[in-house]
Amino acid sequence: xxxxxxxxxxxxxxxxxxxxxxxxxxxxxxxxxxxxxxxxxxxxxxxxxxxxxxxxxxxxxxxxxxxxxxxxxxxxxxxxxxxxxxxxxxxxxxxxxxxxxxxxxxxxxxxxxxxxxxxxxxxxxxxxxxxxxxxxxxxxxxxxxxxxxxxxxxxxxxxxxxxxxxxxxxxxxxxxxxxxxxxxxxxxxxxxxxxxxxxxxxxxxxxxxxxxxxxxxxxxxxxxxxxxxxxxxxxxxxxxxxxxxx
Amino acid sequence: xxxxxxxxxxxxxxxxxxxxxxxxxxxxxxxxxxxxxxxxxxxxxxxxxxxxxxxxxxxxxxxxxxxxxxxxxxxxxxxxxxxxxxxxxxxxxxxxxxxxxxxxxxxxxxxxxxxxxxxxxxxxxxxxxxxxxxxxxxxxxxxxxxxxxxxxxxxxxxxxxxxxxxxxxxxxxxxxxxxxxxxxxxxxxxxxxxxxxxxxxxxxxxxxxxxxxxxxxxxxxxxxxxxxxxxxxxxxxxxxxxxxxx
DNA sequence: CGCTATCTTGACTCGGTTCAAGACCCGTGG
DNA sequence: CCACGGGTCTTGAACCGAGTCAAGATAGCG
Numbered sequence: 001x002x003x004x005x006x007x008x009x010x011x012x013x014x015x016x017x018x019x020x021x022x023x024x025x026x027x028x029x030x031x032x033x034x035x036x037x038x039x040x041x042x043x044x045x046x047x048x049x050x051x052x053x054x055x056x057x058x059x060x061x062x063x064x065x066x067x068x069x070x071x072x073x074x075x076x077x078x079x080x081x082x083x084x085x086x087x088x089x090x091x092x093x094x095x096x097x098x099x100x101x102x103x104x105x106x107x108x109x110x111x112x113x114x115x116x117x118x119x120x121x122x123x124x125x126x127x128x129x130x131x132x133x134x135x136x137x138x139x140x141x142x143x144x145x146x147x148x149x150x151x152x153x154x155x156x157x158x159x160x161x162x163x164x165x166x167x168x169x170x171x172x173x174x175x176x177x178x179x180x181x182x183x184x185x186x187x188x189x190x191x192x193x194x195x196x197x198x199x200x201x202x203x204x205x206x207x208x209x210x211x212x213x214x215x216x217x218x219x220x221x222x223x224x225x226x227x228x229x230x231x232x233x234x235x236x237x238x239x240x241x242x243x244x245x246x
Numbered sequence: 247x248x249x250x251x252x253x254x255x256x257x258x259x260x261x262x263x264x265x266x267x268x269x270x271x272x273x274x275x276x277x278x279x280x281x282x283x284x285x286x287x288x289x290x291x292x293x294x295x296x297x298x299x300x301x302x303x304x305x306x307x308x309x310x311x312x313x314x315x316x317x318x319x320x321x322x323x324x325x326x327x328x329x330x331x332x333x334x335x336x337x338x339x340x341x342x343x344x345x346x347x348x349x350x351x352x353x354x355x356x357x358x359x360x361x362x363x364x365x366x367x368x369x370x371x372x373x374x375x376x377x378x379x380x381x382x383x384x385x386x387x388x389x390x391x392x393x394x395x396x397x398x399x400x401x402x403x404x405x406x407x408x409x410x411x412x413x414x415x416x417x418x419x420x421x422x423x424x425x426x427x428x429x430x431x432x433x434x435x436x437x438x439x440x441x442x443x444x445x446x447x448x449x450x451x452x453x454x455x456x457x458x459x460x461x462x463x464x465x466x467x468x469x470x471x472x473x474x475x476x477x478x479x480x481x482x483x484x485x486x487x488x489x490x491x492x
Numbered sequence: 493c494g495c496t497a498t499c500t501t502g503a504c505t506c507g508g509t510t511c512a513a514g515a516c517c518c519g520t521g522g
Numbered sequence: 523c524c525a526c527g528g529g530t531c532t533t534g535a536a537c538c539g540a541g542t543c544a545a546g547a548t549a550g551c552g
Contacts, residue, residue: 140342146392
């Protein structure tokens with residue numbers, strides 16, 4: 001029976017990602033309210049836009065499965081990838097101010113999201129203080145993340161940026177139960193470059209160098225981190241420099 | 247009578263900045279609750295730290311008067327100015343997640359802030375929905391601001407960064423009733439450079455060029471924007487390039 | 493009034509960009 | 523099944539914008 005009309009009702013209580021996108025200690029009555037608010041999950045194909053910049057803001061989205069990039073555009077066509085997002089992470093919080101998204105959100109593989117209508121969420125948060133606080137924390141986390149990117153763009157060389165990027169991906173994958181040191185990149189060299197403030201050629205060259213040095217194995221999009229501890233040290237290599245000099 | 251013991255009680259209802267840091271439409275009963283929560287304003291001298299990175303997070307701060315920078319540090323001593331803040335703007339939202347500030351906040355001139363203890367604010371927000379929503383919006387605004395900086399650091403050359411920076415300062419000063427095109431910088435060339443991902447020499451050279459071209463007048467920290475419309479166009483100069491080419 | 497911070501300016505260097513050519517991969521269709 | 527084609531990736535060589543290093547100038551502070 002293809003295309004059943006039965007709606008796939010999301011159920012937060014049984015969702016394996018609830019530790020990632022919800023506060024701990026919710027009661028079953030809270031989950032009921034929550035399930036009443038959260039809309040049926042939405043499916044996207046690779047390349048689909050979840051929302052566009054400038055579009056009227058209605059909802060925040062939690063990623064159930066898949067992988068996304070967000071990007072902001074300048075009027076002249078230049079754009080900047082502002083983040084990569086995986087399961088359990090939230091998208092769209094930039095839209096709360098101004099009632100319009102400032103980013104575009106694009107699926108980098110077939111994905112599925114839970115839609116959280118913001119006006120209902122806001123009202124729900126009144127009754128579940130821990131949920132309210134949780135959203136504050138998630139937004140705070142997004143601010144911290146963005147500031148770390150600023151640090152990267154403002155102070156690091158290409159090698160440090162790439163190592164930081166790979167270690168960060170590795171940690172987030174590990175937190176979801178995937179292999180930390182063996183994974184497939186969902187994004188192109190150009191998208192990595194845009195995120196890191198580098199050209200795609202520089203990304204390619206830097207990865208080649210890491211490969212040549214035996215620190216990671218790079219076979220197109222298949223990455224294996226061979227020497228995690230070395231890669232970690234490279235994130236702020238001038239630290240080690242400073243130490244060995246003094 | 248030096249040093250009176252009378253506490254300077256803040257009063258949000260009569261504060262000239264309330265349009266900036268509070269939602270519109272608060273009732274007098276709301277202001278009473280708010281005044282009960284907001285602590286006596288705290289004074290800082292130029293150079294004082296409002297909070298340090300890693301310090302236990304207790305409060306968000308609203309700037310009454312003065313000027314601040316925030317910065318994050320790498321373990322090797324490199325640091326990055328993540329923002330400049332003026333009256334009516336909020337500091338410390340990065341601390342909500344993890345219960346610790348990730349930034350340092352430093353007064354760049356003698357300043358005065360309102361302290362908003364977060365646990366009481368969170369509780370207060372339960373009873374004033376518009377206040378709760380307002381904080382969501384302020385955090386969303388901070389995310390957008392940070393992403394615009396990412397765009398600047400990732401895609402713009404020195405001249406574009408400086409023009410963006412000056413126009414932004416100009417607009418925020420104008421919104422506070424100050425002259426938009428004649429102001430004094432509160433920060434050093436090095437601090438501007440750190441914020442913009444440039445070295446201080448590059449900041450100096452670029453300002454000199456803008457001065458030489460008659461677009462702004464630069465006398466040390468005294469800036470006059472002589473041709474605001476030209477400066478605006480420079481923010482994304484390749485836009486005009488792209489247009490003239492096509 | 494002098495000292496130190498900060499700022500300006502010049503000359504040179506260098507990391508990352510640009511431009512270009514070729515390799516590789518995968519999806520598509522014959 | 524394989525050949526084709528377009529997009530993605532790698533690599534090389536030349537270039538350039540910002541960084542580095544250095545020397546003075548200037549302002550502001552004590």
